[in-house]
Amino acid sequence: MEHKHNIQQFKGQPRLPKSAVPRRYDLHLKLDLTACTFSGTEQIDLSIIEPTKFIVLNSCELEIHQVWFTNSLNQKYSPCEVVLDGDDEILVLVFEEALSVGQGVLGVEFSGALNEHLKGLYKCTYVDKGMKKNMAATQFEAVDARRCFPCWDEPALKANFKVTLDVPTELTALSNMPVIEGKLNGNCRTVYFEESPVMSTYLVAIVVGLFDHIEATTIDGVKVGVYCPVGKSDEGKFALDLAIKSLDIYTKYFSMPYPLPKLDMVAVPEFSGGAMENYGLIIYRENDMLYDELHSTASRKQRITIVVAHEVAHQWFGNLVTMEWWTHLWLNEGFATWVSYMVTDILFPEWKIWTQFLQETTDGLCLDAQEQSHPIEVDISHAHTVLEIFDAISYEKGSAVIRMLQGYIGDEVFQKSLSSYMKIYAWKNAKTEDLWSVLSEESGIQVNLIMDSWTKQKGFPVISVKSKDRTLEFDQAQFLSSGFPGDGQWIIPISLAVNSYNKCKNFLLQSKCERVDISELLSSSDNSSSSFEETNQEKNDKNLWIKVNVDQSGFYRVKYDDELTALLRKAIKNNFLSATDKFGILDDTYALCMAGSESLSSLLSLMDVYRKEVDYIVISELLDVCYSVVDISRDAIPDLVNEMKEFCINILLFSAERLGWDPVPGESHLNALLRGKVLMALAAFGHNKTHEEAMKRFQALLDDRNTPLLKADTRRAAYVAVMRNASHTNRKGFESLLSLYRESDSVQEKEHILRHIASCPDPDIVLEVLNFLVSDEVRDQDIIYGLYGISIEGRETAWTWLKDNWDSIIGKYGSGVLHSHFFISIVKPLSSNEKADEVEAFFESRTKPTFAMNLKQSIEQIRIKASSRRSVSWP
Numbered sequence: 001m002e003h004k005h006n007i008q009q010f011k012g013q014p015r016l017p018k019s020a021v022p023r024r025y026d027l028h029l030k031l032d033l034t035a036c037t038f039s040g041t042e043q044i045d046l047s048i049i050e051p052t053k054f055i056v057l058n059s060c061e062l063e064i065h066q067v068w069f070t071n072s073l074n075q076k077y078s079p080c081e082v083v084l085d086g087d088d089e090i091l092v093l094v095f096e097e098a099l100s101v102g103q104g105v106l107g108v109e110f111s112g113a114l115n116e117h118l119k120g121l122y123k124c125t126y127v128d129k130g131m132k133k134n135m136a137a138t139q140f141e142a143v144d145a146r147r148c149f150p151c152w153d154e155p156a157l158k159a160n161f162k163v164t165l166d167v168p169t170e171l172t173a174l175s176n177m178p179v180i181e182g183k184l185n186g187n188c189r190t191v192y193f194e195e196s197p198v199m200s201t202y203l204v205a206i207v208v209g210l211f212d213h214i215e216a217t218t219i220d221g222v223k224v225g226v227y228c229p230v231g232k233s234d235e236g237k238f239a240l241d242l243a244i245k246s247l248d249i250y251t252k253y254f255s256m257p258y259p260l261p262k263l264d265m266v267a268v269p270e271f272s273g274g275a276m277e278n279y280g281l282i283i284y285r286e287n288d289m290l291y292d293e294l295h296s297t298a299s300r301k302q303r304i305t306i307v308v309a310h311e312v313a314h315q316w317f318g319n320l321v322t323m324e325w326w327t328h329l330w331l332n333e334g335f336a337t338w339v340s341y342m343v344t345d346i347l348f349p350e351w352k353i354w355t356q357f358l359q360e361t362t363d364g365l366c367l368d369a370q371e372q373s374h375p376i377e378v379d380i381s382h383a384h385t386v387l388e389i390f391d392a393i394s395y396e397k398g399s400a401v402i403r404m405l406q407g408y409i410g411d412e413v414f415q416k417s418l419s420s421y422m423k424i425y426a427w428k429n430a431k432t433e434d435l436w437s438v439l440s441e442e443s444g445i446q447v448n449l450i451m452d453s454w455t456k457q458k459g460f461p462v463i464s465v466k467s468k469d470r471t472l473e474f475d476q477a478q479f480l481s482s483g484f485p486g487d488g489q490w491i492i493p494i495s496l497a498v499n500s501y502n503k504c505k506n507f508l509l510q511s512k513c514e515r516v517d518i519s520e521l522l523s524s525s526d527n528s529s530s531s532f533e534e535t536n537q538e539k540n541d542k543n544l545w546i547k548v549n550v551d552q553s554g555f556y557r558v559k560y561d562d563e564l565t566a567l568l569r570k571a572i573k574n575n576f577l578s579a580t581d582k583f584g585i586l587d588d589t590y591a592l593c594m595a596g597s598e599s600l601s602s603l604l605s606l607m608d609v610y611r612k613e614v615d616y617i618v619i620s621e622l623l624d625v626c627y628s629v630v631d632i633s634r635d636a637i638p639d640l641v642n643e644m645k646e647f648c649i650n651i652l653l654f655s656a657e658r659l660g661w662d663p664v665p666g667e668s669h670l671n672a673l674l675r676g677k678v679l680m681a682l683a684a685f686g687h688n689k690t691h692e693e694a695m696k697r698f699q700a701l702l703d704d705r706n707t708p709l710l711k712a713d714t715r716r717a718a719y720v721a722v723m724r725n726a727s728h729t730n731r732k733g734f735e736s737l738l739s740l741y742r743e744s745d746s747v748q749e750k751e752h753i754l755r756h757i758a759s760c761p762d763p764d765i766v767l768e769v770l771n772f773l774v775s776d777e778v779r780d781q782d783i784i785y786g787l788y789g790i791s792i793e794g795r796e797t798a799w800t801w802l803k804d805n806w807d808s809i810i811g812k813y814g815s816g817v818l819h820s821h822f823f824i825s826i827v828k829p830l831s832s833n834e835k836a837d838e839v840e841a842f843f844e845s846r847t848k849p850t851f852a853m854n855l856k857q858s859i860e861q862i863r864i865k866a867s868s869r870r871s872v873s874w875p
């Protein structure tokens with residue numbers, strides 16, 4: 001198209017020009033849920049900052065019918081050109097004469113379709129008295145408010161929002177603020193909402209549907225409503241209670257009250273992520289909000305607690321104080337993740353949730369050990385790439401470096417700093433350096449000097465520790481899973497304990513190498529020793545040990561010399577170490593082994609030391625390592641894979657026998673969690689006795705859906721056994737599982753079945769399952785569960801299937817975050833360089849900016865596995 005005016009200057013830009021900025025939106029939307037369309041009008045109060053002939057804002061897949069601008073003198077202007085640019089998702093309004101500096105109102109009339117892609121303003125379906133009906137919900141983060149109404153769709157351009165909706169009379173309409181009034185108008189009701197305080201566009205939300213609801217009020221008078229599918233309001237009680245308690249805790253922790261008059265939480269039938277923290281209206285996928293006291297698992301209870309605490313935390317971290325640009329996304333996600341663990345720990349101390357936090361940290365470490373990782377503060381050059389950074393770096397590494405910093409600064413100063421930060425930046429936007437400067441001021445430590453090395457460069461260090469005389473030698477190098485050396489360097493808060501957790505030392509490792517005298521720590525237990533070696537000799541029977549990165553509070557790995565390793569192994573055996581340290585030693589050894597800097601035999605002999613372990617988090621880690629070594633041995637030493645499975649089974653038998661299949665009345669939450677995990681692993685490794693018991697109990701379930709023999713927590717183990725025993729000639733178990741899926745009304749039960757239905761060793765069944773997963777029987781949002789369980793024997797079939805169906809898959813799942821799961825579950829599990837080449841060749845002409853980084857990471861992961869496979873040798 002030929003344009004009279006040069007709009008080329010606005011294309012390909014990461015940010016909108018700031019010659020005009022919005023102050024307030026008055027937005028009126030009419031929804032037609034039968035035709036699946038909407039129309040809208042908006043009046044946007046603008047400030048023209050500098051004289052301009054152009055107003056440039058965001059708009060995507062909307063039709064624009066009318067546009068006008070009125071200045072403060074009430075002069076009306078119509079644009080001479082209205083250009084919609086689909087690539088850059090911008091709407092450029094060109095005026096004949098320059099608009100002058102001052103206030104004005106931009107009016108737009110527009111319309112659009114309720115899409116099926118779970119973003120922008122989208123359609124989802126629910127069943128009401130046997131009839132399939134439509135409802136509408138929104139998901140705007142990161143850059144999809146522009147699909148609902150033309151707007152300045154950037155987090156820094158905060159404005160007030162006055163929302164009005166025309167909806168069918170029988171449906172509930174929700175938005176960020178409370179309803180002022182509803183006016184009937186035939187079949188339609190006009191619902192007027194109060195005007196919001198200033199907020200970013202990605203936090204605006206609308207839900208129109210049929211719900212049952214419950215509510216309660218906090219001690220500060222905030223009304224909290226929970227909206228559930230009809231007939232399921234009981235399942236919202238747990239989340240309601242969590243929200244009330246979380247609001248109270250955050251109000252105190254941040255010394256800042258919840259700023260809106262109400263907070264609603266709603267579970268919608270289709271949602272791409274887990275939950276979204278829209279201001280005053282948190283939207284969840286049903287699995288992550290609904291809890292059924294009788295039928296939900298212990299792990300579901302925990303997941304819901306963390307998700308609710310996370311989303312409520314965002315009402316402060318994210319919504320009240322918002323990142324200035326997506327580069328600082330981690331300020332939202334890292335903090336919400338970290339603080340959700342704090343709240344969970346307050347509400348359920350018996351869950352020892354901070355020990356489980358280490359599993360999050362491990363996810364961050366895994367991704368960040370790749371060349372294709374990115375810094376926490378990442379350059380965002382185009383809106384299309386924003387969704388890719390909602391990953392383990394922003395969430396898990398982000399929260400881990402926060403925990404590391406908090407440990408270094410101390411809890412009290414940290415909390416005080418956060419509450420000052422909230423006061424200074426309330427209703428505004430902040431950058432990473434803004435937080436550092438508040439923390440520096442309160443703590444007297446130059447925080448940015450330490451933290452820049454963690455947030456501005458990718459990767460993390462491995463610290464090699466050697467003992468010599470009465471000193472320890474520390475040497476840092478970048479850790480990469482490939483085993484290649486990286487050139488990063490960090491300022492590292494190091495903690496170490498010698499022989500006891502009462503004898504700790506903290507220091508900053510600021511250079512590549514440093515020697516640290518520990519005679520003080522050694523001599524306080526034995527004054528007569530003159531050297532570390534001697535002490536070691538003398539102390540051997542008294543069990544000397546040295547652990548670096550106490551409680552795994554730092555985001556780095558540690559490699560000990562042989563002598564220190566042997567001492568630690570002994571300390572683990574004698575149970576002198578905390579669960580978190582036992583976790584850390586195993587996790588570090590595993591990662592070093594995969595990178596080729598420890599032998600497989602040393603890993604296996606370490607695993608053997610954990611045989612009698614009883615702590616949840618340590619056994620969970622042991623399980624994960626078992627799964628990995630079985631997988632890697634399948635590629636590296638296929639003849640011995642059964643022997644490896646046998647080895648893992650033997651290590652796990654003590655826990656399996658201790659826990660059994662049946663819950664024990666009054667047992668701990670962690671035992672309930674662990675039972676399912678251990679049995680599931682034994683089923684996956686083909687343990688005969690577990691299979692026999694699982695099949696017996698599965699039959700009991702088929703005979704009686706309420707059998708006490710197969711409770712929610714152990715069902716998944718039974719499903720694994722069923723699918724591991726299924727084949728194209730023995731379909732009975734598989735078909736029974738499919739019927740359970742089809743008849744179940746519980747989203748959580750459906751999730752459990754989907755998670756394991758692809759775990760069959762027979763590739764023919766895997767292929768059948770893959771086609772089932774993308775059929776109408778499985779909601780798009782649930783694809784993530786089904787892909788998760790694909791058996792290692794089925795991975796080649798899955799890869800061929802993915803190539804054959806790529807166009808339809810990207811069409812159906814490609815517009816939000818769901819498609820990333822095809823990379824995680826189908827591409828990443830491949831493990832040879834030939835496959836990596838094949839993936840590269842296949843995507844050469846198919847790569848899109850929305851998944852380019854994800855794809856590169858997946859390919860690197862395949863190559864890392866290929867090289868691990870060469871470097872691991874059978875002991």
Ligand SMILES: [Zn+2]
Binds near residue numbers: 277332333
């Ligand atoms: Zn979040």
